[in-house]
Amino acid sequence: MRITARQLNRTLLRRQHLLERRSATVLDECRHLVGLQAQDNLPPFLSLAARLDPFDPHEVTRGLEDRSLVRLLTMRGTVHLLGARDVGLRAWTASVHEREIGSSQVLGSVREVDRAAFLAALDDVLAGGPLPQKAIGEALAPRFPAYTAVQLGQLARSAAPLVQLPPRGTWGGSGAVVYDHAARWTGLPLDAPPVEDVVRRYLTAFGPARAADVTAWSGVTRLGPVLTAMHAAGELERHEDERGRALYDVPGGEVADAGEPAPVRLLGTYDNVWLSHADRDRVTEPSARSGWAPLPGGRVPSTLLADGWVVGLWVVTEGRVEVMSTLRPLTRRERDELAEETARVEALLAG
Numbered sequence: 426m427r428i429t430a431r432q433l434n435r436t437l438l439r440r441q442h443l444l445e446r447r448s449a450t451v452l453d454e455c456r457h458l459v460g461l462q463a464q465d466n467l468p469p470f471l472s473l474a475a476r477l478d479p480f481d482p483h484e485v486t487r488g489l490e491d492r493s494l495v496r497l498l499t500m501r502g503t504v505h506l507l508g509a510r511d512v513g514l515r516a517w518t519a520s521v522h523e524r525e526i527g528s529s530q531v532l533g534s535v536r537e538v539d540r541a542a543f544l545a546a547l548d549d550v551l552a553g554g555p556l557p558q559k560a561i562g563e564a565l566a567p568r569f570p571a572y573t574a575v576q577l578g579q580l581a582r583s584a585a586p587l588v589q590l591p592p593r594g595t596w597g598g599s600g601a602v603v604y605d606h607a608a609r610w611t612g613l614p615l616d617a618p619p620v621e622d623v624v625r626r627y628l629t630a631f632g633p634a635r636a637a638d639v640t641a642w643s644g645v646t647r648l649g650p651v652l653t654a655m656h657a658a659g660e661l662e663r664h665e666d667e668r669g670r671a672l673y674d675v676p677g678g679e680v681a682d683a684g685e686p687a688p689v690r691l692l693g694t695y696d697n698v699w700l701s702h703a704d705r706d707r708v709t710e711p712s713a714r715s716g717w718a719p720l721p722g723g724r725v726p727s728t729l730l731a732d733g734w735v736v737g738l739w740v741v742t743e744g745r746v747e748v749m750s751t752l753r754p755l756t757r758r759e760r761d762e763l764a765e766e767t768a769r770v771e772a773l774l775a776g
Contacts, residue, residue, distance in 0.1 A: 427666075430667055435733060437698065442477075443690050444687055446475075457630055458697065459507075460499060460508075461473065466595075475696075482776070492509055497586065497588050498587075501521065512607045512608075514623070516617035521643070533576060534572065535569075538572065543580065550564040562579070563578075589602050628661070629675055632673065633664050656673060696727075708733065727739050737749070744775060748763075
């Protein structure tokens with residue numbers, strides 16, 4: 426089956442619940458999306474609000490506090506808001522974190538430390554209870570005097586499956602990042618899931634796609650043979666894009682009609698709908714990608730979708746939605762939809 430770029434766009438938005446909002450729990454949505462990018466506190470709330478109706482931000486807080494949700498370094502070596510049952514993704518993305526350790530200028534020579542001894546010492550340090558990264562580094566420093574506390578604390582974050590504890594990530598919560606070992610916090614095993622299971626879940630939420638797309642989403646490489654073998658075994662369907670490249674999908678995966686209307690949506694910073702394909706072309710025209718850049722002072726804008734594509738950038742300023750720029754004039758219908766979405770987001774922020 427040959428699938429057009431516009432069909433891929435609409436299919437992605439449908440599977441991401443961005444054509445129509447879904448009535449579901451936050452936990453179910455996090456599981457469906459295989460996590461939400463959560464480097465900062467606010468973005469996952471905005472991304473959930475764009476997908477769920479109704480959406481109660483305190484449901485995220487309750488999930489973090491009752492440990493059914495966690496904040497954990499996983500895909501692309503970044504913090505994701507995950508269902509606790511997905512803590513095994515930390516082991517599945519281990520190669521990503523090792524690459525980060527190998528390239529980090531902050532870590533320097535500490536990457537040469539005996540890793541088994543280091544992880545054993547880290548477990549001992551955390552046995553007394555959760556600690557901030559700075560305190561972890563200071564507690565490890567006497568045991569590894571050749572390295573600084575900053576180096577040791579950063580290595581702990583990258584080398585071990587440490588979850589960020591509430592109030593970090595809660596609605597309106599604040600305070601330093603405090604870590605505990607994921608196994609101790611959740612009481613769940615940390616075994617990596619089978620790669621085939623992860624591929625199927627990715628395709629369910631982001632497909633049809635190429636192996637390069639799964640890598641863009643996760644950071645995990647060498648997935649081409651996995652998808653090829655799954656297709657040969659009858660576990661995946663094969664389509665083609667407009668360039669004749671192979672696209673894989675779960676059996677029976679619905680391909681949306683190119684003519685489906687796509688309403689305006691205000692997404693959180695670094696929403697995975699934008700970052701999870703190799704060319705970032707599912708929701709972004711190639712000529713438009715260079716238009717995205719951090720603002721002066723390092724402030725990172727969020728994305729505005731209209732007719733299914735990224736057409737603008739926006740930020741929260743004093744509790745209000747401020748559209749910084751658009752790539753084209755919005756139609757009257759899109760302006761009306763933007764006003765509705767703005768009201769929805771500002772009501773969320775006010776709450």
